[in-house]
Amino acid sequence: MESLGIYISVPFCKAKCTFCNFASGAFGLERMDGYVDGLVAEIAAARVRAAELKAELPGSVDTIYFGGGTPSLLEPKQLQSIFAALRREFEIAAGAEVTLECAPGQMSEATLEEAMAHGVNRVSFGVQSFVDEETAAVGRLHTAEACQAEIARVRAAGISEISLDLIAGLPRQTAQSWKRSLDAVVESGVPHASVYMLEVDEESRLGKELIAGGPRYQATAVPTDEAMTEFYARAIEQFGEAGLEQYEISNFAREGHASRHNLKYWAREPYLGLGVDAHSMLRKGDGAVRFANGDSLEDYAVGAGCEVTSVDPDEAFEEALFLGLRRNVGVRLGELEREFGSARVEDLDAPLRELVQGGLMCREGDTVRLSGRGRLISNEVFGELLRVAV
The missing domain is CATH 1.10.10.920 (Arc Repressor Mutant, subunit A)
Structure with missing residues (x-):
């Protein structure tokens, strides 16, 4: 049987970006303990849930991905609880890829140490831009200087598998400012980067303003689709020249450093999603079953709001x-x-x-x-x- 990938949704942020309509929010940290208890319960119920769906749930796990939100906000004791629950139900393979998404400046030393003690060996930073004016325009809390400091800190702790996310099409972004971000990624020497075209959900603050034509969230400063396309093409060219080869529409890596977890999605290998708005795909006979948790933190419970789709x-x-x-x-x-x-x-x-x-x-x-x-x-x-x- 194939090895399983596990995705863990942590829908907590210090601040919500103006373009974001994901199932995440700037909730009080006191709510995180209750959420982690829910994750532990969902992990414990995973095998029963798969059996009810008549799906195959592999017992061996070779990739784990903490996504968000901002998973780096988890406290050490919360990480302990999650990993203990995972190890009770699954065999985590030696050499498993374990990724933690992080907003620059939002991971304590204690959390970093605890994460590494449990096998976290890859950090993905949601940089979005190395231009302070652009990050400020969408409500990000970090600066370019803070990003560079965080990369150095994680490396010094012993993690070399680092990925940086950029977004093409942020308000106030120009060809010149985009090049500054690309240059910063290349100069950092990280082995992995992702480039996403700005997608504005109409229910986000920026999306509502784009529809209404208001001035508050910089809607008038969003680049044109043609400009975003040029930014994307420039990223492919510049990253390729620097040895960060494109291996997927949005992803670039040096040889041997592609995201093993994300490759599972594109290769249709089984993965289990845990937490709010998390999605899963497991084998079922000659097809598969896909299921997704509800997107409401208030209503989060094992199986609540779950949408199930059989894949023939x-x-x-x-x-x-x-x-x-x-x-x-x-x-x-x-x-x-x-x-x-x-x-x-x-x-x-x-x-x-x-x-x-x-x-x-x-x-x-x-x-x-x-x-x-x-x-x-x-x-x-x-x-x-x-x-x-x-």
Whole structure:
């Protein structure tokens, strides 16, 4: 049986970014103890829950990812409780990749020490920008200087697997300021970086202002879509020149430093999500089952608000196609054929030819992948393929 990846949602922040509508918030820290108790209960119930869904739950775990929110706000005793619960129910493999997301300046020395004592060996910093004016515009609390200090602190503690997140399209961002952020990532020497295009949810503060045309949250200073596309293309070029090769639409790494946990998502390997708004995918017969917890902290409880979706073979084929194409290595049609049958793959011939001729995809033998242009409009490309995939 495959090894499992575990995602743990920690929906607490010191301040909520203006563009964010994730299931997170600036709640009082006193609420975190009760939430951790809920996580411990959910971990204990995981095997029963999987059995009820008739899904396979691997007992061995080789990746754990604390995401948020700001998981680095967890207190040492809370980390102890979570890891103790995990070890009661699962075997954590030697050499497992254990990632902790962190907002710069929001992880105490005690939490860092405790995290490392339990196997945390990778830290992902939500930098978003190394330009103070841009981070301030969206409500981030850190400065570029604080980011550099945090990278140095984590390295000094013994963690070398460090990832930095940037967002292309923040209010007040320009080509010149974007280059400053890219330069800072390269100069830091980190082995991994992620670049996300700004996506503004209409229910976020910034999203409501974009609709209403108000001045408070810098909506008028958000770059155009064309500018964001140029920023993204510049990141691919500059990171590539520096040895941070793009391996997925939003992710870049030096050789051997790709996120093992995130690769599970794109390879459709099983993962278990725990906590508010956490998503899971487990094998079930010749298909899979996906389920997601509710997105309300107030209503969080084991199984509460859970949405369950069975993935039949046709849907599994679609997932294997569009998730695999997110990766730069692309998809091997022969592997798809062995798993899902030749008829489904043959149906792709015509749209693949059109997309290759249009410069949106590349084909080498039985391997197909998105081109550079195709990655810029990946959703449209996936739509063309999936329209005839089943």
